[in-house]
Amino acid sequence: MHTTQEPVLRVSGLSARIGDLTLVRDVSFEVHRGRTLAVVGESGSGKSITAAAVMGILPPQIRAEGAVRFDGAELLAEPAKRRRARGGAEIGYVFQEPMSALHPLLRIGTQMIRPLRHHLGLSRAQARDRAAELLEQVGLGRERKVLDAHVHELSGGMRQRVMIAMAISCGPRLLLADEPTTALDPTVQQQILRLLARLREELDLALVLISHDLGLVARYSDEVLVMYDGRVVEQGPTARILEQPEQPYTRALIDAAPRLGRRVDRLPTIDRAVLEQTRATAGGA
Amino acid sequence: MDVVLDLDGVGKDFASGPFFARRRTAAVTEVSLRVHAGETVGLVGESGSGKSTLGRMAVGLLPPDRGRVTVQGQPLSSLTRKRMRPFRRRMQMVFQDSSNSLNPRMTLEDLLVEPFRAQGLHTRSDRRARAAALADEVGLARTGLSRLPHEFSGGQRQRISIARALALEPDLLVADEPVSALDVSVQAQILNLFKDIQQARGFAMLFVSHDMAVVEFVSDHVAVMRAGALVEVGTRDEVFDHPREPYTRTLLDAAPSL
Numbered sequence A: 001m002h003t004t005q006e007p008v009l010r011v012s013g014l015s016a017r018i019g020d021l022t023l024v025r026d027v028s029f030e031v032h033r034g035r036t037l038a039v040v041g042e043s044g045s046g047k048s049i050t051a052a053a054v055m056g057i058l059p060p061q062i063r064a065e066g067a068v069r070f071d072g073a074e075l076l077a078e079p080a081k082r083r084r085a086r087g088g089a090e091i092g093y094v095f096q097e098p099m100s101a102l103h104p105l106l107r108i109g110t111q112m113i114r115p116l117r118h119h120l121g122l123s124r125a126q127a128r129d130r131a132a133e134l135l136e137q138v139g140l141g142r143e144r145k146v147l148d149a150h151v152h153e154l155s156g157g158m159r160q161r162v163m164i165a166m167a168i169s170c171g172p173r174l175l176l177a178d179e180p181t182t183a184l185d186p187t188v189q190q191q192i193l194r195l196l197a198r199l200r201e202e203l204d205l206a207l208v209l210i211s212h213d214l215g216l217v218a219r220y221s222d223e224v225l226v227m228y229d230g231r232v233v234e235q236g237p238t239a240r241i242l243e244q245p246e247q248p249y250t251r252a253l254i255d256a257a258p259r260l261g262r263r264v265d266r267l268p269t270i271d272r273a274v275l276e277q278t279r280a281t282a283g284g285a
Numbered sequence B: 001m002d003v004v005l006d007l008d009g010v011g012k013d014f015a016s017g018p019f020f021a022r023r024r025t026a027a028v029t030e031v032s033l034r035v036h037a038g039e040t041v042g043l044v045g046e047s048g049s050g051k052s053t054l055g056r057m058a059v060g061l062l063p064p065d066r067g068r069v070t071v072q073g074q075p076l077s078s079l080t081r082k083r084m085r086p087f088r089r090r091m092q093m094v095f096q097d098s099s100n101s102l103n104p105r106m107t108l109e110d111l112l113v114e115p116f117r118a119q120g121l122h123t124r125s126d127r128r129a130r131a132a133a134l135a136d137e138v139g140l141a142r143t144g145l146s147r148l149p150h151e152f153s154g155g156q157r158q159r160i161s162i163a164r165a166l167a168l169e170p171d172l173l174v175a176d177e178p179v180s181a182l183d184v185s186v187q188a189q190i191l192n193l194f195k196d197i198q199q200a201r202g203f204a205m206l207f208v209s210h211d212m213a214v215v216e217f218v219s220d221h222v223a224v225m226r227a228g229a230l231v232e233v234g235t236r237d238e239v240f241d242h243p244r245e246p247y248t249r250t251l252l253d254a255a256p257s258l
Helices: A047-055 A080-086 A108-120 A124-137 A144-148 A156-168 A186-203 A214-218 A238-243 A248-256 A272-284 B051-058 B081-090 B108-119 B124-137 B154-166 B184-201 B212-218 B236-241 B246-254
Strands: A009-018 A021-031 A036-040 A063-070 A091-094 A174-178 A206-211 A223-228 A231-237 B003-016 B023-036 B040-044 B066-071 B091-094 B172-176 B204-209 B221-226 B229-235
Touching: A009 A047, A021 A036, A021 A047, A021 A206, A021 A223, A021 A231, A036 A047, A036 A214, A047 A063, A047 A091, A047 A174, A047 A206, A091 A156, A108 A124, A108 A144, A108 A156, A124 A144, A124 A156, A156 A174, A156 A186, A174 A186, A186 A206, A186 A214, A186 B246, A206 A214, A214 A223, A214 A238, A223 A238, A223 A248, A223 A272, A231 A238, A231 A248, A231 A272, A248 A272, A248 B184, B003 B051, B003 B204, B023 B040, B023 B051, B023 B066, B023 B204, B023 B221, B023 B229, B040 B051, B040 B212, B051 B066, B051 B091, B051 B172, B051 B204, B081 B091, B081 B108, B091 B154, B108 B124, B108 B154, B124 B154, B154 B184, B184 B204, B184 B212, B204 B212, B212 B236, B221 B236, B221 B246, B229 B236, B229 B246
Parallel strands: A036 A206, A036 A223, A091 A174, A174 A206, B040 B204, B040 B221, B091 B172, B172 B204
Antiparallel strands: A009 A021, A009 A063, A223 A231, B003 B023, B003 B066, B221 B229
16 A cells, blocks of 8 residues: 555446446545455345456446556446456456356366466467466366366366366466355465465565455455445555444444354344445445 | 153265266264254254254154154154144144245145144134134234235244144154344344244254254253264253363354354
8 A cells, every 4th residue: 555656456436337227436446556455245245246357257238437557557438348358367256256257167287277278379289288377376287187177177266266277377466366266165265365365575566356255255354345235435554443443334244243252142133224324425425 | 850752872864976977975863862842942953964964764754774763751763654644733844945845825724724734633613713812922912814925034934934834733843953044133033933932832843953052041951962963961051161072172162153
């Protein structure tokens, strides 16, 4: 946040509409190299639509407005073809469900080699070597076993590691991870988040972690953006947001989650009045 | 306190591997566990630990290959199919994804009346009155009684499943990851609901979850499961304050916290 260099990604006044319905309203944030931004919200908060707008993978009926500046270029103004070329190469994307993002019939190696040849122009042999290196980098060992495997033969954690290996394969400067650990066991979740944090350091990436779980991403992010009903409720340094949230909604969201060591009889739920007030005031709209 | 659920050396095997080299793998090796009336036992473990298999055996949805399941003094294996049917009302289950277990063409009222109809209990008007009372108990507005499942949110659908499970006043409730698919704010409401209803009704509850913080919130006793066996059992405070097993500590360390 205190760096003088240009952010890798600068989103300003981003809105997404479907017909007259506004799904995301006036979202602004920046992400710098080597930093992690957590975008947190419950279902319907607009966090995934925001990510999809940045990636340029919104469904055609949803219109994005505002500005998405990536490495000095205005993405929303770019033709679809150019954006697709960026997606996967310059901007890496990790989905929640690797099972549906990976092809069920193709071997992992085949799927990893394609973008390497397409984006980086590597030969088949070079691409295969590079794929093996990438798997090693994400902790899947320098074994041909994973390269020759099909998705269904891998565990949930291994699949997500493969997804991450593919997301970083073409040297992106920005990595978006949308609920990357939601379907995984807690111990595996921790491993995957640590892996993402390590790769962010090693590759000097700007990382955006999208999650419904504030407690989960808190440890791994520098800054937090809290969303509700398509708007930004609050944003700032993670420690500040957790310790002294300014907005009642943020406070309520933090308190509603069961927390280890806090033995209460009842969990505080989010007051309807807080939701209404948040809807009325968030995002300055 | 009365023992409601008594699992005695219970185990279950599943066949795996290619057809000609079929192997039998134990999903649950041998588990003994008791749940008393008015008590919640949290069963925690990671995927593949066998916790869901154990939960299904506890309510008689899956027959064990070894050991004995006893509910309210009645060994389930000795029940004939005919005697099992009326006995089922005493043990109920709530699943993670309730949307799949609700008939999409039935209104809320039909869904809440169905358990009584299946058991042939009460008169028609009595059933409807009871359905309305159930809706009240789980916090669903009576104005929604004529709505279909898809008109409800995920949290409301989980309330419907809970109401259906409670309709026949079971002695034992097994809840398998009942809040895992819910948003944090909805999860808080449903967890509070489980606590309130259990305190009001005093049934025995086996609460299956992978989430340590959720288990700490709902449980009186905790059983930690790994690779088909219980590695640690104790009161909530014992297990969370002084875990004896390194594996329990691993789970505690991995749990997200603020």
